[in-house]
Amino acid sequence: MFHVAKATFIRNTRVMIRAYPWSFVIGHIFSGVYTVLFAFFAYHYVFAGQLDENFAHLTGSSDYLSYAILGGAFYAFAVSTLMNVSRSLITELREGTLEAVLLTPSLRRGYFLGNVAQQLMRTLFEFSVIVLVGAVFGLTLSHTNVWSAVLVWILSTGAFFCQALVLGSLMLWFRDTYITQNTLFAVMAFVSGVTFPIPYLPEWVQPLGLIMPLAPALDAFRQCVIQGAPLHAVSPQLFHMAALSLVYLVIGVWGIRRMEKRVMESIFG
Amino acid sequence: MLIAENVRKVYQVKEKKGWLRQQWTEVEAVADLSFRMVPGKIIGLLGINGAGKTTTIKMCSTLLTPTSGTITVDGYDAVKDDRFVKAKVNMIAGGERMLYWRLTGRENLQYFGSLYGLQGQALRNRIDSLLLQVGLYEAANTPVERYSKGMKQRLQIARGLINDPRYLFLDEPTLGLDAPIARQLRKHVSELASQHGKAILLTSHYIHEVEELCDEVYIIDKGRLVAHDTPEHLTKSLHLDTALQVVIPSLSDSLDYDLRQLAQDYGGSREIAETDEQTWEVTLRGKTDMTTPLLSLLAAHQSPVLRLSTQQPSLEDVILHMADRRGA
Amino acid sequence: MKQLGSLLWAEIIKEHRHSFHSKMIYFSLLVWPVINFVTAYYSFAPFRMGGDSPLARFISYEQLPLYLLTGYLGYIFYWCLVQSSWQMSFERQAGTMEMIFISPVNRLAFLYGRSLSSLIEGVWLFFCFVLLALFFVDGIRLSGWWAPPLAFLILLVSAIVWGGFLCVLFLFSRDASFLYTVLDEPMLIFSGVRLPPMAFPVWAKVISFCFPLTYALQLIRELLMERASLQTMLPSMGLLAAVLLVLVTATVVLLRQAEKHMKKTGNMVMY
Incomplete structure (x- = not known):
């Protein structure tokens, strides 16, 4: 399995070096930076730094800028991971290499592991750029519990990876990337507490946030960065994330396996 | 030996009927087909009406599951033991698919070799010998997107041989190739069987190709077997003038x-x-x-x-x- | 002229067949904008609202939903064209470009015609949503019965000019999706879709006023929300007209350059 993962990692890195997906990378960075800018403009120029009384109560801090900037950066990170992993198989299908991969006795686990490891480099880069820009516009990092934050970040990658498997099967099912991914991303931005705390939403919408790994991941990450919370303080969020990951993993593995079969049938049918 | 017994494949085809309505119809691509592949022999699959050649190949190479019937490869079932079967078979299709265009020829082979569990010196040696065999040694470090059609096709052959398969399926391997390159390729295929003892199944639109290469020919019409014999016997048996x-x-x-x-x-x-x-x-x-x-x-x-x-x-x-x- | 008409008609029919039947437009032009609009509305939740909120310096609290609705309506007009010209760059290989240059039609008319057809195809869904939503939103203060049609006209004309300009840009650039990312989201931030540009610092205002959408939105809000008279709007209208003129000129120049370039090198890509 690790053998296949390593080969896939090397292959993707080679492809990336030769044809760097600049438009995706820049797109992710830009959308993160725009969230930063929006937060900055709204906070300083439009609302003159005045917040709703409930905000500090709901988030445990009155640092709106850090809250919103981390939201933007983490959202961009989630979108990037989801896209890079979920699009891998359908890209093989479009470029005509899927059959060649399916012909081999290699394990799909290894293939995806290589994919996710390779894309870590890209998302880490994107994330760092957005956080750096954020630091210029008012993100406070002085209280950060660095190790907890890093660990939460890594665990989140795992959770997004599991979700990406489900997204990838949906893409193969619909034979589409554009609509499927963007619809999910729009909903994610709405219900996961990216730019505002979830309790502000109408009650009937709030449960939607529960099924997005982004919501607990972001919550935990913010606590570690803004308030310097230790890992055990965010364990409820981590358990939530782990449970979601498990569910998505089971559905995703089953889905991908089914879709591979279905896709082969429909190519020749 | 690869044995296909009473293999049948039915596709469910979705037909759009207006706005939201759709209808599923069944299309039988392969019906009750039986054949065997023996080491050192090339068998040809010729279709009269459109029929089932590619589907047959994909079923033998485990990409598709037969609706009914069995395919066994050296005793392994192609559906249940597909990982064992995958290690023993490979497929080469005509056209320019099944290669990573951004990678070089060597990198493509490295990747696919790894997916078959090859590594280290063994993989390197195998790649070198394959590149020499298909005459791409000089172009090994050029990205595939700069290859000509013939070169891509030869790299495909190298890819198809990377796991040293005992059973090789060739689906229209000379499609769109220039005549001299196609001839070279035919020579190569015939050597693979005669000298390397591979069992080969070939489909082609070019009938003379099948006639030249194949020891036995299966003729199928609408997925159904209508004749099976050596090319000479087939022509004689029909008593054509x-x-x-x-x-x-x-x-x-x-x-x-x-x-x-x-x-x-x-x-x-x-x-x-x-x-x-x-x-x-x-x-x-x-x-x-x-x-x-x-x-x-x-x-x-x-x-x-x-x-x-x-x-x-x-x-x-x-x-x-x-x-x-x-x-x- | 007749030829142009038939070419345009063919283009409209093709676009219609190509994308109408697919579910794509329902998502990209209705579902996403609606979700984004709602998200944008809730993004204001962390801030202090009410009559004494600092927001009131720019927008009255009751008019915030209306402000965002008009903002997203304008944005969707423009975004629809970004998307359609982006897709056109995929068609480049299919020879759309040659078609323009081979046919004797006026190139500019073709570009604007294409923008118009994809616009009509694209915005009616969200447009209906906005009309519906307007019934439930407070704060409408029309300048007169003629204000809605005039607002619509302003949006339409400015969006088409913008679309023509984008078509040219997209057609001649190698990595069109890059332009897409650069042009799409800044509009959302700087053009006053969600935040009033008047609140911005000078450097941000400069960026804001590069986008015709900024002017168009300002006019539309004056017409629909501020009961402004035609006279008071004359300066903004003049500004919008000037910006559009610059865009048209740029489109014409680029198109000429591109044609010259192509005749010399046989290659459409300029940058």
């Missing part, structure tokens, strides 16, 4: 009479046509070869022979004949 053509400078009445008599004696037919160069073209058709009696007849009439040719029936004639008969 051999045409014998001779061009002579003049035609006397007596020669004309004797020619007709000859054709009648052998149960054949005779055609005579005057050519533009004021010569006569005589065509005799029949099941048996009439060359010797014709030549002695012409000698008896002291008629010079300007040109003589025979046309044996080809596999193509067989296919066309079958297609006509089956109302294609």
